[in-house]
Amino acid sequence: MAFLTNDKLVIVGAAGMIGSNMVQTALMMGLTSDICLYDVFSPEGVAEEMRQSGFGDVNIVATTDAAEAFTNAKYIISSGGAPRKAGMTREDLLKGNCEIAEGLGKDIKKYCPDVKHVVIIFNPADLTGLVTLLYSGLKPSQVTTLAGLDSTRLQSALAKHFGVMQSKVTGCATYGGHGEQMAVFGSQVKIDGKPLNDLISEGKLTHAQWEQMKTDVTKGGAKIIELRGRSSFQSPSYLSVEMIRSVMGGEAFRWPAGTYVKNDKYQSIMMAMDTTLDTNGCTYRMPVGTAEEMDKLDASYHHLCEMRDELVTLGIVPPVAEWSKLNPNL
């Protein structure tokens, strides 16, 4: 079997629903011949299931020991937070999961400072990703968070409304935070080559329907809980493994990623931008949108800043002015 790389990939939270799916997804994609399953609960049962799937040439290791997991790690995907339960917002998870992110960042600094890329998906991912980056000492290009799930939700909703294949719906993107304050961008969207704005003008999608659709996208996670009786796990797993595939040099990732932003307008925050993931890690550009969309992005940024400042108040991270002492790359 041909692999994209022989570098060690660590799946954090591998005993869970998302993590175990990530392992299978990574093996099916043929990402690497060296995969390590790490969790505080033993992921040995998941490892056994993978071995019993007959993936031939892969070294599959399961461990509950951080040193064993992270030593020599070159790629990491972490879903290793506490899960979101019905009725909880992503923000409710803030404190507990940011403390877990702090631990992850410190483990990275201690055991695998040469890691190439880390993808964080446990919620609220904008904040857990930020905390991981801060404590890991890595460069901003090396840590990304899952944000694409909102864009695929928009694409899926539009495809259903217009009765077309999803691949005919292009330019879907949400930027800013991954929480309900995200900015849904529609101005670049085309349906089968035709601008969405034209279709809205023609009444093929009414303004009211479009507003509802944008709101539904921001509540997409809650909808899955309603439909499945449990949090989504297959889609976040799949997309995050696609992200790590792209930084390994595989197929380009087609959706926005959450990335550390420091530019004229936004500072010291992790949020979804117009990103490219490749072997150089993540690079970003400011999204292009209407004045209204950019206002939404500003609002999303300010909401994220409030949550970041809450982390300062909670003592999980120092004031922003002191971050460069913890991580000179910031």
Next chain:
Amino acid sequence: MAFLTNDKLVIVGAAGMIGSNMVQTALMMGLTSDICLYDVFSPEGVAEEMRQSGFGDVNIVATTDAAEAFTNAKYIISSGGAPRKAGMTREDLLKGNCEIAEGLGKDIKKYCPDVKHVVIIFNPADLTGLVTLLYSGLKPSQVTTLAGLDSTRLQSALAKHFGVMQSKVTGCATYGGHGEQMAVFGSQVKIDGKPLNDLISEGKLTHAQWEQMKTDVTKGGAKIIELRGRSSFQSPSYLSVEMIRSVMGGEAFRWPAGTYVKNDKYQSIMMAMDTTLDTNGCTYRMPVGTAEEMDKLDASYHHLCEMRDELVTLGIVPPVAEWSKLNPNL
């Protein structure tokens, strides 16, 4: 995206852990552009997760309606049985799931008599597969059951013992039933090119270790429950989708499948044989083994016959002599 086929694939039990994993696995393998998720519980949440994974050119339908699901179906994989619950006897499970299999067979006959292939994996699969075949009216080559999981368990155990990659362990096979009465065949196994029997003679694997390993293989499912706190779902899903891929014309399936057997020695039973899955469906040969292994296979066959006869007693299937009235292909 290139697909193996544009024929309709139906995943039965798609709302469950195994079924939802099958859907994702089939989409990742690019099997077909037309996939239908069917379950008595709504599989809409699973369909949404798949759409939100961004598989572009696929028509993903979720339904609880048998007519919608099976009409025009060309391939079916079913994990749609009921799990064994506390207080249920083995016979309760046998009766309940074989009645579900009867319903599935009748749905196939009614809605998609032109289906090309059906893979059955809900337990006891040897019996549910047999009942499905009987009531569907399909040819024996068109219905197979999951049996390969026992062979991969043997391969994995041997790879661990000898410290080699699984791909270096060849010729692993278990035949007969998928339950604890299966026949584990070791005489064709090679480790890195060297016959297992030679390694046993040299004491590299003691007779006691080998006997224990064979017993462990037959109890592999219970081991996963012990390790994960739940039944295996990723490995049965993955292997069964590999089976349907091979009959669609994709990569060859590397493990034994359960198939309907009628030869000089064994009659009117579904069990794992030395099989080939391709676009002609399933063909089989008698396994090659030592006298002791063939005795084990005989014993497994007789155990399956007892369970089949229990189905006759329970009134789920008519006496074997009358089967050809229900299905002229038998």
